[in-house]
Amino acid sequence: MTKNYDVIIIGGGHNALVCANILAKKNKKVLICEARDTCGGLATNDLSNFTPDFCSKVKSEIDNIAINHSSVSSIALSETGHHLKLTGKEAEDRKTLEQLAPEDVERYFKLQKKLSLFSKTLGSFMHSSPPRLLHKNFSDYFKLFKLGLNVRLMGRNNFNEFARMIGLNIADELEDNFKNTLLQGLISHDAVTGSNLGPRSPGSLINLLFRMANHNNSLFGGIQQAKGGVDAVIKSLEDNVVKRGVEIKTSSFVKRCIIENDQVKGIELGNGALIHADTVISSADPKSTYFCLLGTEHLDTDFKRRIKHHRSKGRVSKLQLTLNKVPEFKNLEPTELSQRLVISPSIDYIEENFNYSKFENLSPEPILEFSIPSLEDNSLCQDGQHIMNIQIQYAPFNVKGGWENKKTECIDNVLTILEKYAPGIKSCIVGQDFISPNDIEKNFNVTGGHWHHGEIQIDQLFMLRPIPGAAQYKTPVNGLYMCGAGTHPGGGMTGIPGKNAAHEVLKNI
Numbered sequence: 001m002t003k004n005y006d007v008i009i010i011g012g013g014h015n016a017l018v019c020a021n022i023l024a025k026k027n028k029k030v031l032i033c034e035a036r037d038t039c040g041g042l043a044t045n046d047l048s049n050f051t052p053d054f055c056s057k058v059k060s061e062i063d064n065i066a067i068n069h070s071s072v073s074s075i076a077l078s079e080t081g082h083h084l085k086l087t088g089k090e091a092e093d094r095k096t097l098e099q100l101a102p103e104d105v106e107r108y109f110k111l112q113k114k115l116s117l118f119s120k121t122l123g124s125f126m127h128s129s130p131p132r133l134l135h136k137n138f139s140d141y142f143k144l145f146k147l148g149l150n151v152r153l154m155g156r157n158n159f160n161e162f163a164r165m166i167g168l169n170i171a172d173e174l175e176d177n178f179k180n181t182l183l184q185g186l187i188s189h190d191a192v193t194g195s196n197l198g199p200r201s202p203g204s205l206i207n208l209l210f211r212m213a214n215h216n217n218s219l220f221g222g223i224q225q226a227k228g229g230v231d232a233v234i235k236s237l238e239d240n241v242v243k244r245g246v247e248i249k250t251s252s253f254v255k256r257c258i259i260e261n262d263q264v265k266g267i268e269l270g271n272g273a274l275i276h277a278d279t280v281i282s283s284a285d286p287k288s289t290y291f292c293l294l295g296t297e298h299l300d301t302d303f304k305r306r307i308k309h310h311r312s313k314g315r316v317s318k319l320q321l322t323l324n325k326v327p328e329f330k331n332l333e334p335t336e337l338s339q340r341l342v343i344s345p346s347i348d349y350i351e352e353n354f355n356y357s358k359f360e361n362l363s364p365e366p367i368l369e370f371s372i373p374s375l376e377d378n379s380l381c382q383d384g385q386h387i388m389n390i391q392i393q394y395a396p397f398n399v400k401g402g403w404e405n406k407k408t409e410c411i412d413n414v415l416t417i418l419e420k421y422a423p424g425i426k427s428c429i430v431g432q433d434f435i436s437p438n439d440i441e442k443n444f445n446v447t448g449g450h451w452h453h454g455e456i457q458i459d460q461l462f463m464l465r466p467i468p469g470a471a472q473y474k475t476p477v478n479g480l481y482m483c484g485a486g487t488h489p490g491g492g493m494t495g496i497p498g499k500n501a502a503h504e505v506l507k508n509i
């Protein structure tokens, strides 16, 4: 076993690439071992539709990524054709709401302002390692004090409102505020996307705040389509780390970490090769990291229990339709089909979908978020054919009857719904590719196939993410760290866990 590297990173998702870039800029010799034949992990055109813009705090620390982005509007589809299009730009949205939901206009902007303040406050905690509980250490006390101060600086009324809302469900808040059910459905959709919560589940509001914190603190602003899709963002991140001297080994599944006397010493690949480094960072999900890469023999009973109960069953499936012509949607221009289109017409519609998935059943009328990005970006057009990317919310990890028998039914349900909005769409389809959360687990090496590598809920957030006692990117084994979406502040293409983890590692090497 030769000592070649300062740091080995397990997995080559976008967080690993951000982490590697920061470490390489500090002249660390870094190796990335990725199990798949390409980098990017869940951040691929095959799964992810849109990205939040990497925020300035991440961008300023990595090499410039050569990507053109365009902002995307969110369009809530209505069967009547009175679709609701929100852009995040106040003047445009005011005009739209005055036409379609006149009674809700002022309340919408009031709610947007309030949620924006709360998401900004939440966002201010995202960019560093969370404080440790029960450690009588000055820097932890200082972080806790700063945290309390930021919340208190919102003012007394806002502080009380924040405390009231933090465990609340999104449905109550929206039903108190709005009359328009389409508007309620669209906001609720964003509060539950990628999660195991329904709009009436306590805590669904914090999910929305988390999402807003990653999208310019806006309900519908800050959603981006990268030219070339998510794949182009990954290519740019990858090119930059390679230029910095980072070595990337793809098709290199890491079987285990080598541990000697509670200190990590390197990794063993699936083919038996041993590679040495005194620092290893796992971007794999928490269950894989602790149970597979580290091994339960290195964990105490309480730690094992916490990881076992970490909730990480995904509920989003992806369907890609290849279309030989552009389908006609009622009351939508073809160019609008490249925007974020959402079928989630009311809170009750979402809650009913959630009920089906709770009992491991498929909803006959699923919730869909979709787009045909090639209508704006020619580079995504394949031989004149367009790909329609569809995310299906609440497709359970385990479905009664097994996914191998249920895929066709799930696709049929999606197409039946789409036909209502775009009669004749079925005749445009020349190919289809479906991937369930169960497939995501197998094909992308993420336990449960979860969007965030683990639920974003109050007991799995911040000082408790992924679990209490290991929330600072560190594990109980010296030299072994984590940097993926399972760590603070969670998933989505933000690069924040990767950036924060790099700083934690740099304190110690």
Ligand SMILES: Cc1cc2nc3c(=O)[nH]c(=O)nc-3n(C[C@H](O)[C@H](O)[C@H](O)COP(=O)(O)OP(=O)(O)OC[C@H]3O[C@@H](n4cnc5c(N)ncnc54)[C@H](O)[C@@H]3O)c2cc1C
Pocket: 010, 011, 012, 013, 014, 015, 016, 033, 034, 035, 036, 039, 040, 041, 042, 043, 044, 047, 048, 049, 050, 051, 052, 252, 253, 254, 255, 283, 284, 285, 288, 293, 314, 316, 317, 318, 391, 440, 444, 445, 446, 449, 450, 451, 452, 453, 483, 484, 485, 486, 490, 491, 492, 493, 494
């Ligand atoms: C269906 C779906 C749709 C999504 N849509 C969006 C979206 O539209 N917008 C958005 O912002 N986010 C979206 N997300 C979430 C987002 O893609 C993820 O949260 C994010 O990409 C996670 O990045 P990561 O780098 O932390 O982990 P990952 O992308 O999961 O990367 C981890 C990598 O580690 C590798 N790995 C794991 N174990 C090993 C091992 N033992 N050896 C070697 N390699 C290993 C994996 O192969 C993987 O490449 C979506 C997620 C899903 C599931």
